[in-house]
Amino acid sequence: MKSCIVLLLPVALLLLAGSSPVVAQLVEGYYSKTCPNVEAIVRDEMEKIIAAAPSLAGPLLRLHFHDCFVRGCDASVLLNSTEGSLAEKDAKPNKSLRGFGSVERVKAKLEAGCPNTVSCADVLTIMARDAVVLAKGPFWPVALGRRDGTVSSATEAADQLPPASGDIPQLTKIFASKGLDLKDLVVLSGAHTLGTAHCPSYADRLYNFSSSYTTDPTLDSEYAEKLRTRCKSVDDKAMLSEMDPGSYKTFDTSYYRHVAKRRGLFQSDASLLTDDTTRDYVQRIATGKFDDEFFGDFSESMIKMGNVAVLTGAKGEIRKKCSIVN
Ligand code: HEM
Incomplete structure (x- = not known):
């Protein structure tokens, strides 16, 4: 009987692993023999990158998110278009x-130290974590062992990434399709504490909201007025706005204070006030008394996101250059 359980256990675990898109065989220290300094090498470069351009922390975090939501965290977002594709x-x-x-x-640095070893998907995961740490946010351990995909499709990206106009049902559905729940949605939206957005991402809320309202009635009217001075029309493509005004280079909880005051920039941010669970979370973190809780939650959700549909084992490849397949 005992030996039967021992024999069946791996099968049961495999079946369980197959049932959820977020379970994967990644491990901390994956490169301990093949590239023991991988995290130190990435960190060293990241310190230089962020010191020279602090505003890159947001974009590097967002790259990992956009990677994981399309074909899983397989660095498909980094591939260049090719003829006909x-x-x-x-x-x-x-x-x-x-x-x-x-x-x-960063990848070139790693290729110099440990050629053909560290995947671009892992590089992106570590860079996103370090971007948050260097912006004064939390540190979390990253499990590694992702492999790089060989396919990248613009149509899939357009279909699967959450739109700025998303409401709770739509966003919940998209997150659920990646194995992420409502809590992950409200927690990971906190990434909008970093970075900037182009006017077309929110201009509809100011000028062209619906047949009944020119301006989104859920947007604080004073704030809408202020935004209109920066974003002059729906066609104003160049203008950037801070998503967490006043601290867009620092990873903190002030995003939730803006959202709680109906000053979230996108409809997706504002939608967090329309559901009981997400509204409670926004209001709790907005008090400023639970920063550690948010940091812990964010770390947990980032680990979950970093596991979405990863390629491991013999799947995929270790790209030499992140923008082209080998
Ligand atoms: C909940 C669904 C989400 C929607 C609808 C959304 C949408 C957007 C949009 C429209 C922008 C601005 C793009 C531009 O105009 O330049 C943006 C920026 C950004 N997003 Fe999200 N996002 C979502 C979730 C996330 C998540 C989960 C993360 C990371 C974990 C993230 C990280 C960022 C960052 C850091 C920026 C700023 C990038 C920069 O400074 O260039 N977002 N997002």
């Missing part, structure tokens, strides 16, 4: 991604 990075919601050069720079 438009890649994720050329899809509309990805046109505003930045930081590709920084990823190549």
Whole structure:
């Protein structure tokens, strides 16, 4: 009987692993024999990158998110388009991604120290974590062993990334399709404590909201007025606004204070006030008394997101350059 259980256990675990998109065989210290200094090498480069351009922390975090939500965290977001095949990075919601050069720079450092060893998907995961740490946010351990995909499709990116206009039912559905729940949604939206957004991502809320309202009635009217002075029309493509005004380079809880005051920039941010669970969370963290709780939650949700549909074992490849397949 005992030996039967021992024999069946791995099978049961495999079946369990197959039932959830977020369970994967990643491990901390995956490169301990093949590239023991991987995290130190990435950290060293990241310190230089963020020291030279602190505003890159947000974009590098967002790159990891956009990677994981399309085909899993397989670095497909980093691939260039090829003849006849438009890649994720050329899809509309990805046109505003930045930081590709920084990823190549870190990858080149790793190739010099440990050739053909560390995947671009792992590089991106570590860089996103370090971006948060260097912006004064939490540290979390990263399990590694992701492999790089060989396919990247603009259509998939356009279909699967959450839109700025998303409401709770739509966002919940998209997150659930990645094995992430409502709590992950409200927690990971806290990433909007970092970075900036282009006017077209929220201009509809100011000028073209619905047949009944020119301006989104859920947006604080004073704030809407202020935004209109920066974002002059729906066609104003160049203008950037801080998503967490006043501390957009620092990872903190002030995003939740803005959202609680109906000053979230996107409809997706504002939607967090329309559901009991997410509203309670926003209001709790907005008090400023639970910063450690948010930091812990964010770390947990980032670990979950970093596990979405990863390629491991013999799947995929270890790309030499992140922008092209081998
Ligand atoms: C909940 C669904 C989400 C929606 C609808 C959404 C949408 C957006 C949009 C429209 C932008 C601005 C793009 C631009 O105009 O330049 C943006 C920026 C950003 N997003 Fe999200 N996002 C979501 C979740 C997340 C998550 C889960 C993360 C990371 C964990 C994240 C991290 C960021 C960061 C850091 C920026 C700023 C990038 C920069 O400074 O260039 N977002 N997001």
